[in-house]
Amino acid sequence: xxxxxxxxxxxxxxxxxxxxxxxxxxxxxxxxxxxxxxxxxxxxxxxxxxxxxxxxxxxxxxxxxxxxxxxxxxxxxxxxxxxxxxxxxxxxxxxxxxxxxxxxxxxxxxxxxxxxxxxxxxxxxxxxxxxxxxxxxxxxxxxxxxxxxxxxxxxxxxxxxxxxxxxxxxxxxxxxxxxxxxxxxxxxxxxxxxxxxxxxxxxxxxxxxxxxxxxxxxxxxxxxxxxxxxxxxxxxxxxxxxxxxxxxxxxxxxxxxxxxxxxxxxxxxxxxxxxxxxxxxxxxxxxxxxxxxxxxxxxxxxxxxxxxxxxxxxxxxxxxxxxxxxxxxxxxxxxxxxxxxxxxxxxxxxxxxxxxxxxxxxxxxxxxxxxxxxxxxxxxxxxxxxxxxxxxxxxxxxxxxxxx
Amino acid sequence: xxxxxxxxxxxxxxxxxxxxxxxxxxxxxxxxxxxxxxxxxxxxxxxxxxxxxxxxxxxxxxxxxxxxxxxxxxxxxxxxxxxxxxxxxxxxxxxxxxxxxxxxxxxxxxxxxxxxxxxxxxxxxxx
Numbered sequence: 073x074x075x076x077x078x079x080x081x082x083x084x085x086x087x088x089x090x091x092x093x094x095x096x097x098x099x100x101x102x103x104x105x106x107x108x109x110x111x112x113x114x115x116x117x118x119x120x121x122x123x124x125x126x127x128x129x130x131x132x133x134x135x136x137x138x139x140x141x142x143x144x145x146x147x148x149x150x151x152x153x154x155x156x157x158x159x160x161x162x163x164x165x166x167x168x169x170x171x172x173x174x175x176x177x178x179x180x181x182x183x184x185x186x187x188x189x190x191x192x193x194x195x196x197x198x199x200x201x202x203x204x205x206x207x208x209x210x211x212x213x214x215x216x217x218x219x220x221x222x223x224x225x226x227x228x229x230x231x232x233x234x235x236x237x238x239x240x241x242x243x244x245x246x247x248x249x250x251x252x253x254x255x256x257x258x259x260x261x262x263x264x265x266x267x268x269x270x271x272x273x274x275x276x277x278x279x280x281x282x283x284x285x286x287x288x289x290x291x292x293x294x295x296x297x298x299x300x301x302x303x304x305x306x307x308x309x310x311x312x313x314x315x316x317x318x319x320x321x322x323x324x325x326x327x328x329x330x331x332x333x334x335x336x337x338x339x340x341x342x343x344x345x346x347x348x349x350x351x352x353x354x355x356x357x358x359x360x361x362x363x364x365x366x367x368x369x370x371x372x373x374x375x376x377x378x379x380x381x382x383x384x385x386x387x388x389x390x391x392x393x394x395x396x397x398x399x400x401x402x403x404x405x406x407x408x409x410x411x412x413x414x415x416x417x418x419x420x421x422x423x424x425x426x427x428x429x430x431x432x433x434x435x436x437x438x439x440x441x442x443x444x445x446x447x448x449x450x451x452x453x454x455x456x457x458x459x460x461x462x463x464x465x466x467x468x469x470x471x472x473x474x475x476x
Numbered sequence: 477x478x479x480x481x482x483x484x485x486x487x488x489x490x491x492x493x494x495x496x497x498x499x500x501x502x503x504x505x506x507x508x509x510x511x512x513x514x515x516x517x518x519x520x521x522x523x524x525x526x527x528x529x530x531x532x533x534x535x536x537x538x539x540x541x542x543x544x545x546x547x548x549x550x551x552x553x554x555x556x557x558x559x560x561x562x563x564x565x566x567x568x569x570x571x572x573x574x575x576x577x578x579x580x581x582x583x584x585x586x587x588x589x590x591x592x593x594x595x596x597x598x599x600x601x602x603x
Contacts, residue, residue: 380537419512422512454493457507
């Protein structure tokens with residue numbers, strides 16, 4: 073076992089060896105370094121061929137047509153292009169968009185920008201388990217709604233939204249449906265030929281590909297139009313200009329190919345690890361699981377350890393690479409907006425730790441983690457005045473605290 | 477967040493952790509902060525007849541800097557008179573621990589805690 077143990081796969085994943093090897097073949101003079109837009113020589117043709125293959129590999133994982141895949145620099149750019157591009161293109165039809173409070177900042181901040189441009193956004197609150205109630209979405213749709221944007225899997229609490237059902241609400245009304253699938257591709261089965269999804273964002277580095285690479289699915293049936301956000305040589309059918317990063321694209325293709333082949337078996341293994349971790353922690357006193365356990369991606373566990381502050385717990389867990397919803401770990405000094413949106417009290421948000429497991433996590437890692445977490449939580453609770461009050465039977469929510 | 481060695485030392489080996497009987501007449505208790513804000517400090521002092529702080533205890537819920545600030549404070553107040561302890565400034569704590577700007581509020585909380593403990597002790601002496 074190697075320390076520290078990496079349990080932050082939702083933040084990023086290491087590049088798979090097979091992917092790295094492939095990627096390196098598209099960089100140097102001895103490899104295929106050509107510009108795919110060079111039509112006049114074999115250097116360009118070879119790159120174009122490699123990119124076409126990668127496009128097919130990405131499309132295959134989600135059962136799309138390769139012509140529906142647009143390369144981007146990552147899921148953030150995909151989200152920007154999908155939401156802003158669709159909003160701008162269809163603004164004569166309407167200027168209302170529906171999304172959710174627990175979306176990634178790349179969606180929320182794009183929506184905020186659209187608000188400044190005069191669009192109206194409805195931010196839905198999820199239920200306490202993190203899932204959006206379908207009736208809330210239905211009720212939010214209006215005659216001037218042009219787009220609904222909902223993430224497939226939440227990056228903090230790992231809950232899986234029912235995108236099949238949401239698409240059944242939007243499609244008959246002619247409303248576009250965008251799904252941020254950065255955290256779900258390769259972890260949850262996606263069949264875009266069945267789903268009523270018009271736009272879907274992907275990231276490479278969440279599934280063992282390189283950082284700085286992503287894709288946007290832009291549906292052809294029915295045809296979705298976007299206003300470009302990046303101008304230039306008209307690459308990617310005019311939707312996203314810029315010389316294609318062959319090595320990145322090939323790597324993303326390889327990562328998606330591996331995911332398609334291995335995800336079923338891998339998910340079973342990772343889910344067992346996740347459940348082992350939760351079973352090892354859940355009997356501790358005052359421990360709360362954040363987000364639904366059943367509708368949840370296999371590698372995510374988000375737990376609040378009441379009366380212990382997240383950042384100090386992370387300091388104590390320096391053998392583990394995990395993340396926290398605590399204010400002290402964010403630059404804004406605000407606790408996790410996702411945990412607040414599902415109705416968690418601020419103190420539980422401050423006390424939360426996200427464990428995310430992946431391809432290289434072992435049973436030994438998990439057993440070590442359980443032991444360490446139990447030990448350190450106990451130690452910090454002995455230091456905590458709130459734990460002392462809890463043991464004395466004082467209801468902390470009834471105490472008049474002076475906010476500062 | 478990269479912490480100074482002093483913060484790490486206090487965090488890993490906190491001094492004077494614990495509680496005194498809060499109803500004892502020679503004990504002053506200061507509890508400051510709020511769980512919703514992510515830090516709560518409880519600081520207690522035991523004062524002798526001459527008005528000198530003989531011993532101190534703390535418990536803190538909060539980040540590493542909050543724990544270190546309160547741990548350091550318990551070391552500093554021991555042996556000081558109440559009026560000397562009253563003079564401790566948050567800037568002294570922040571400087572000693574080399575707290576980054578976003579963590580200065582932790583030292584402010586520690587100053588509030590000692591002031592609250594002194595005032596609690598003084599209130600008890602009036603009755």
